[in-house]
Amino acid sequence: NAGVTQTPKFRVLKTGQSMTLLCAQDMNHEYMYWYRQDPGMGLRLIHYSVGEGTTAKGEVPDGYNVSRLKKQNFLLGLESAAPSQTSVYFCASRPTGGGASETQYFGPGTRLLVL
Amino acid sequence: SQQGEEDPQALSIQEGENATMNCSYKTSINNLQWYRQNSGRGLVHLILIRSNEREKHSGRLRVTLDTSKKSSSLLITASRAADTASYFCATGSPIQGAQKLVFGQGTRLTINP
Numbered sequence: 001n002a003g004v005t006q007t008p009k010f011r012v013l014k015t016g017q018s019m020t021l022l023c024a025q026d027m028n029h030e031y032m033y034w035y036r037q038d039p040g041m042g043l044r045l046i047h048y049s050v051g052e053g054t055t056a057k058g059e060v061p062d063g064y065n066v067s068r069l070k071k072q073n074f075l076l077g078l079e080s081a082a083p084s085q086t087s088v089y090f091c092a093s094r095p096t097g098g099g100a101s102e103t104q105y106f107g108p109g110t111r112l113l114v115l
Numbered sequence: 116s117q118q119g120e121e122d123p124q125a126l127s128i129q130e131g132e133n134a135t136m137n138c139s140y141k142t143s144i145n146n147l148q149w150y151r152q153n154s155g156r157g158l159v160h161l162i163l164i165r166s167n168e169r170e171k172h173s174g175r176l177r178v179t180l181d182t183s184k185k186s187s188s189l190l191i192t193a194s195r196a197a198d199t200a201s202y203f204c205a206t207g208s209p210i211q212g213a214q215k216l217v218f219g220q221g222t223r224l225t226i227n228p
Contacts (some may be wrong), residue, residue: 036217042203043203043205045217050213056211076145082217090156090157092119094214102145102148102214103148104160106159108157
């Protein structure tokens with residue numbers, strides 16, 4: 001199993017440009033999450049999904065949109081990139097249930113630089 | 116706002132010594148998790164402790180949880196150079212049928228050979 005994969009690994013955008021970050025998981029997990037990590041900080045939740053066709057806002061959703069058309073994919077979109085969105089973006093997934101199922105599995109991250 | 120506050124922000128010790136990191140949080144939780152992040156990589160889950168547990172072990176890791184003080188600690192015994200990484204605590208609580216993790220800012224651990 002590849003686990004959680006993210007594409008691209010690195011991207012440079014100009015202010016106002018748009019792009020989509022792709023997250024894919026092959027573990028048949030129901031829940032998927034998008035986080036951003038800024039220097040010296042922990043991760044902050046942008047959006048999440050509890051299943052195919054569902055999305056919900058997290059802690060810092062402004063400027064981002066998401067879609068979960070297929071269970072295995074979770075897309076994060078930036079419609080009009082701003083320098084404040086320069087960050088490292090992490091996707092995570094987890095199965096339903098409690099106990100050990102509450103562990104989240106993270107992708108390797110996408111580094112985004114907005115000029 | 117970030118719920119978990121970690122202390123210290125950076126820790127540098129000699130190989131073989133024990134490393135202790137602390138985490139404090141503000142609201143009620145279902146569980147508290149610790150993750151490791153190597154430089155430039157994603158987060159890797161280390162250990163989960165539920166709100167009704169007080170201590171948990173996994174290999175060289177020992178985690179304690181004091182819900183009355185809203186604090187947790189991670190102890191890494193007999194540290195190795197490969198333990199050099201950032202360590203994050205994350206508090207788990209329910210959010211609309213899912214689980215929300217709120218991360219602290221992390222402790223950067225350096226193990227010197």
